[in-house]
Amino acid sequence: MAQVSQSQVEEALKGYSDPYLEKDVVSAKAVKDIQIDGGKVKIVVEYGFPMNGYRDEVSGKLKGLVEQVEGVDSVEIEIDTRIVSHAAQKGVKHIKGVKNIIAVASGKGGVGKSTTSVNLALALAAEGATVGLLDADIYGPSQPRMLGVHDKKPDSPDGHTLEPIVNHDIQSMSIGYLIDEDTPMIWRGPMVTQALEQLLNDTNWREVDYLVIDLPPGTGDTQLTLAQKVPVSGSVIVTTPQDIALLDARKAYKMFEKVEVPVLGVVENMSIHICSNCGHEEHIFGEGGGQSMAKEYGVNFLGALPLDISIREETDSGKPTVVADPDGRISQIYRDIARKVGAKLAGQAKDYSARFPKIVIQND
Numbered sequence: 001m002a003q004v005s006q007s008q009v010e011e012a013l014k015g016y017s018d019p020y021l022e023k024d025v026v027s028a029k030a031v032k033d034i035q036i037d038g039g040k041v042k043i044v045v046e047y048g049f050p051m052n053g054y055r056d057e058v059s060g061k062l063k064g065l066v067e068q069v070e071g072v073d074s075v076e077i078e079i080d081t082r083i084v085s086h087a088a089q090k091g092v093k094h095i096k097g098v099k100n101i102i103a104v105a106s107g108k109g110g111v112g113k114s115t116t117s118v119n120l121a122l123a124l125a126a127e128g129a130t131v132g133l134l135d136a137d138i139y140g141p142s143q144p145r146m147l148g149v150h151d152k153k154p155d156s157p158d159g160h161t162l163e164p165i166v167n168h169d170i171q172s173m174s175i176g177y178l179i180d181e182d183t184p185m186i187w188r189g190p191m192v193t194q195a196l197e198q199l200l201n202d203t204n205w206r207e208v209d210y211l212v213i214d215l216p217p218g219t220g221d222t223q224l225t226l227a228q229k230v231p232v233s234g235s236v237i238v239t240t241p242q243d244i245a246l247l248d249a250r251k252a253y254k255m256f257e258k259v260e261v262p263v264l265g266v267v268e269n270m271s272i273h274i275c276s277n278c279g280h281e282e283h284i285f286g287e288g289g290g291q292s293m294a295k296e297y298g299v300n301f302l303g304a305l306p307l308d309i310s311i312r313e314e315t316d317s318g319k320p321t322v323v324a325d326p327d328g329r330i331s332q333i334y335r336d337i338a339r340k341v342g343a344k345l346a347g348q349a350k351d352y353s354a355r356f357p358k359i360v361i362q363n364d
């Protein structure tokens, strides 16, 4: 019997086109090792983003394809995840303990940016990443309430740095932990930037793969300064399908373009209304706005969340949908968005600054 060859196995693996890699695992250079021992084949595949929710599906598909190669008796597939640090804006210093920062922005308030940020953070964690969430919405910090920890205060054992609050398996920091919720705060622009830089830099983030930042709503000077000063590897824009909100979302896109932060994609929130009595679906704000914006700018459309009372009730009561109903349809949408965000980021330039020595070119 002819020996099974490496190229036969690779050819078989090419039969599966991965929706997140947007190509097959061989072309995406995700296959790290192929061992052939008679009729036994072992394949090691490495993904650059967390994917617990669909590891078994990929594994099953790849196994099924390789099993069809003539001479193959058994196939073992190992799928690993390795999340690396990606480049941020030039000249902006990295944050200790944080590999990648993902900024979540919206053109205007009330579109569900905070709801999307917390569920995205929880979905990335559910997929297997170590995740942090920084509530940068300094005017109306909502993450302590959404995470169900609004009565917690961060420890500061050394009097200088802050320990993040850990709940639902993610680390978080918010101005809401430090000030009384009912105390009105008057922030001037520079104070906001300074307070946020401090929260970001003075928190002891622990080996975070992704730090999701819930930015203040809008695209004014504060947001622009933040987008310039914080080392962001990629951004996500949240929009609702109303035209006016979309026009604002376009401003958010332009803001990131100006500071050279890649937009990983657009999330359309409250896109379809599902009647809680009969389950009927209705596009009350018009259809496909986020999708058409994404197309116009050549960015990824990450997904659409319905306008659903359970999202509001769960998130506002301290147990966001991804933890309240982990196997439900809406959680699956958030997890799909999380994998797409991770995959898009994995396709961006890596950060080599930590590994390469500084090269000085002298002109004589």
Ligand SMILES: Nc1ncnc2c1ncn2[C@@H]1O[C@H](COP(=O)(O)OP(=O)(O)OP(=O)(O)O)[C@@H](O)[C@H]1O
Pocket: 106, 108, 109, 110, 111, 112, 113, 114, 115, 116, 137, 140, 142, 216, 217, 269, 270, 305, 306, 307, 308, 309, 310, 311, 312, 313, 315, 316
């Ligand atoms: N898809 C959804 N279905 C139902 N309710 C939602 C949905 N998304 C968000 N909400 C609710 O809408 C309200 C506003 O959401 P959220 O606070 O996330 O918006 P935001 O854009 O962050 O607002 P702001 O910018 O003013 O802080 C919240 O009560 C939230 O629970």
